[in-house]
Amino acid sequence: MIVLEKEPVFGGTTALSGGVLWIPLSKCGRQQNPADTVERVREYMMSETGNNVDAAAVQCFIENGPAMVEFFERETEMKFVPTLYPDYHPDAPGGVDIGRSILAAPYDIRGLGKDMRRLKPPLETITFMGMMFNSSNADLKHFFRATKSLVSFLYVARRLATHVKELALYRRGINVTSGNALAARLAKSALAIDIPILTSTRVKELLSEDGNVIGVRATAADGDLRITARHGVVLACGGFPHDLKRIAQVYPHVKRGGEHLSPTPVGNTGDGLTMAEKVGGAVKLGFADASAWMPVSKVPFGNGRTGVFPHLLDRYKPGVIGVLRSGRRFTNESNSYHDVGAALMRACEGERETAMWLICDKVALGKYGLGYAKPAPMPVGPLLRKGYLIKGETIGELARNCGIVPDALEMTVHAYNLDAERGEDPSFHRGRTSFNRYLADPDNKPNPCVAPIATGPFYAVKVVMGDLGTFDGLGTSVTGEVLRADGSEIEGLYAVGNDRRSVMGGNYPGAGITHGPNMTFGYVTGNAIATKAMTSKEKV
Structure with missing residues (x-):
């Protein structure tokens, strides 16, 4: 191996x-x-x-x-x-x-x-x-x-x-x-157990013979390699979050010209899917949500270098809301990242830009931070000067600095605050579920997810769409054999991880629904290959 x-x-x-x-x-x-x-x-x-x-x-x-x-x-x-x-x-x-x-x-x-x-x-x-x-x-x-x-x-x-x-x-x-x-x-x-991991070694193509996959051709620093596989080739190339052509087919916000930033490795360019297609494998696209959506922001590190920040925590905190350019809220901000991302795409349907702004006041920023901006006592001046964090002495000024409709944002925050004073959110019911509350602030009473946005200055971070990996992928048998369009198996070729179409059907029901199924089906595929190898050995 x-x-x-x-x-x-x-x-x-x-x-x-x-x-x-x-x-x-x-x-x-x-x-x-x-x-x-x-x-x-x-x-x-x-x-x-x-x-x-x-x-x-x-x-x-x-x-x-x-x-x-x-x-x-x-x-x-x-x-x-x-x-x-x-x-x-x-x-x-x-x-x-x-x-x-x-x-x-x-x-x-x-x-x-x-x-x-x-x-x-x-x-x-x-x-x-x-x-x-x-x-x-x-x-x-x-x-x-x-x-x-x-x-x-x-x-x-x-x-x-x-x-x-x-x-x-x-x-x-x-x-x-x-x-x-x-x-x-x-x-x-x-x-x-002496299984080598060869880094800086790119697989260029699958080797096939009589319709069966028998190995790979790869390239490394010291030249090309031809590696034959006695028992099979397993594709685990991370799906296609950086395959610009393929995501343009299935990401709604990219189709309409919106920005997409993925924090996944830039090398995840769909190599496994492309190679499988060349030997007859069928890529199945069509989930309503092709990826595990993640609201993200672009972080300016300086000297032209940027990073992608996944908004995993701040949205759950009391005193933080998300609004569209129109100034209105559109979802329960304390839902999962995937659910918030899907809601954002639906809310921006028909618009070229798919974006929201996370809004908070001085109190929330000091307690929890906002995006890449850390809580007190960490300074926020550098991020203000770089334009990552946006500030306004009033809600109206913050809106103008963000390009949000000022009157609408003022009305949204005013209406939100009236209910937030009592720990309520009748518009979107933040804090209703145990998951909403899990990453919130248990010390904030009566609702760990809800607090007024009342103490200036006020702050915002612009958030766009990203992903944690793709759900669409190669069609396989339950045990991982890659399938052709007619449903027949390609002998010697398997797919696991994000190269294999997700068992979750394009949904995100819990923490770890990528790794859990990926390791489980990797285990299942490994056992299937071992069983075939033992059967073949016994026949010989």
Whole structure:
């Protein structure tokens, strides 16, 4: 077995992610929620996938998810810990408030030895001086409370001291969390059993013979490679979030000329799909939502360099709302990133630009930050001067500085404040679900998601559409064989990860619905290949 990676580092989208897996009925999940059942999980998945349901794939996922977790924890470097995440739609049929999302345990990447330098660094925009934050709320709450709680202050001080020491010794953080920990643990597991990971090695084409895939042709620094595969080629190229031609076909906001910024690796250009098509594989496009949508903002680092900030946290906080250029709100800002992104695209239908502005006052900015702007005591002056953060002494002035209709924004904020004083949001019902409240501020009473926007100056960040990876992809059998348009299997060719069409049918029902199914179906595909190899060996 050999792993070929075209980038000079390994880890891909996984290394940039939150590292959460949606695996219902895992050992952790059963301890947290003993009342959860196969029937409830199936009901939830059927409800969420709707007309795009693949019943056989859903059943395979439910049956194999817990087995995958048990296998990886027993046989590899993988370790998982529970999270407190609710399902993203906990009030939907079969939804739950806890027990289905697990997280890769933190990892000391010195365990990778000399390969530590080849691990893809975390997404720059969501680190502080390169320090990662665990995607569980338990870690983040200390950073938001560092100026209010001695316990949180000491926690943050220890984290910072440790990180500064790591930077001095290793020029990067070594105690990694979230997706970096997931990628590092998986890489260590492969390297420990002598599976090579060849970086800076780009696969150019699939080799086929009599309709069967028998290997690949690749290029590396020292020349071209021809690699034959006895038991199959597995495509895991990260989908197509940076394939400009393909996303123009299926992203509604791109079709109408809107901006799209993806925080996924720029190397995810749909190579796997393109190569599979050349040997007869069929790419299935057509989900109503072709990707896992993520509202993002463009961060100016300076010297012409920019980054993409995913708005994972700020939208949930009290005293922050999202408005269109018209000045009106359009959705519950505390819904999941995917749901808010889908709502934004619908709200901007017929317009060339798909964008919103997150609005807050001085109090909320100081408590929670806004986008890439950090909470107090971190200075916001540099981001104001660069134009990332927009300021106005009044709501009307803020509107004019953003290009929003001033009278409309003033009316929106006034109407919102009247209800927010009582912790209510009759327009969009923020705080109604356990997921709305999960990433909000529990100290804000009576509604952790709602507070007035009343104390000037006022601030805004412009937000456009991005994604966390694609849902559309190659059609496969349940066990991962790539299919032709007529439904027949291409012998020797498999697809996993985001190259394989998502079992979630273009929806995003919970934290980790990319990694959970991807690792589960990777496990299923690996077992299928091993079974075929053993059968072939026995025949010989």
